[in-house]
Amino acid sequence: MGATGQKQSLVSDGRCIVEAIDLTMDFRPKKEKSVRALKGISFTAGPGEVTGLVGPDGAGKTTTLRMLAGVLRLTADRIADQERRMVLEQLGQIVPPDRYDNAMHEDYVAFRDEQHFPQGQEVTAYRARKGSQPVAVILRFDAVDGYNGPIRLLVGIQESGRLAGVRVTSHRETPGLGDAIDAARSDWILGFTGRSLTNPEPAGWAVERDGGEFDQFTGATITPRAVVEAIQRALEFYELSGRDLFDKPAAAPPEVAP
Numbered sequence: 001m002g003a004t005g006q007k008q009s010l011v012s013d014g015r016c017i018v019e020a021i022d023l024t025m026d027f028r029p030k031k032e033k034s035v036r037a038l039k040g041i042s043f044t045a046g047p048g049e050v051t052g053l054v055g056p057d058g059a060g061k062t063t064t065l066r067m068l069a070g071v072l073r074l075t076a077d078r079i080a081d082q083e084r085r086m087v088l089e090q091l092g093q094i095v096p097p098d099r100y101d102n103a104m105h106e107d108y109v110a111f112r113d114e115q116h117f118p119q120g121q122e123v124t125a126y127r128a129r130k131g132s133q134p135v136a137v138i139l140r141f142d143a144v145d146g147y148n149g150p151i152r153l154l155v156g157i158q159e160s161g162r163l164a165g166v167r168v169t170s171h172r173e174t175p176g177l178g179d180a181i182d183a184a185r186s187d188w189i190l191g192f193t194g195r196s197l198t199n200p201e202p203a204g205w206a207v208e209r210d211g212g213e214f215d216q217f218t219g220a221t222i223t224p225r226a227v228v229e230a231i232q233r234a235l236e237f238y239e240l241s242g243r244d245l246f247d248k249p250a251a252a253p254p255e256v257a258p
């Protein structure tokens, strides 16, 4: 039996009760070929929400719940592998692997900066280097003003201060309205690549409705506004102190609970 993925219960900030990321389960009945019961199940359940699992017999509903309840234990080394794979894949979309030669997914620091990353959140900064020279930093943090809660972003900033790329890695925005921030749904988020604090000028760093340069979505201005503002604040942070990140000692690898 092999189970991978992550589950978290976050109640202290009241934003998320359960977050399941990429749950996968293989059962191996005695001496038989393994059977994949779950593949890549991800979802969040917020406080006060009723979350249902709908599917035919054999879809994996009970297995999902048993994994969340801890009845089926996740294997620590498999979780670590899975986590590494996901992080590498996501980071590689922003800074292509041929641009750096360090183990970027292990070369990270964590910090807080209320002015640029509000609500006391912890920001993770992955550092890309080539021949020990700084290439880019990828900041993982939340845009806190989404319509349905936080929007998790990866914001890649080249050493020069230009955006290497931006991706949304999780959100709960409404399908068909706010979810166009997701690269799987539209190209909107790709339009930030190459931008910087001076491109556009500060007044342009807003959605069109607010006089800026970035498209909003029909009937859904709140979501793109939150993302644009969060990216601008990340660039402002980088301008002030982002280059210092390259000099900080790397954080210890996170402990993964069995």
Ligand SMILES: Cc1cc2nc3c(=O)[nH]c(=O)nc-3n(C[C@H](O)[C@H](O)[C@H](O)COP(=O)(O)O)c2cc1C
Binding pocket: 147, 148, 173, 174, 175, 177, 178, 179, 209, 216, 217, 218, 219, 220, 221, 222, 223, 224
């Ligand atoms: C059920 C429902 C879901 C909505 N989901 C979103 C959303 O995910 N993102 C968003 O920006 N606006 C969403 N809206 C619309 C906002 O309430 C708000 O009207 C809109 O963001 C303002 O944009 P506009 O100025 O372009 O109309 C939703 C509205 C309703 C009724």
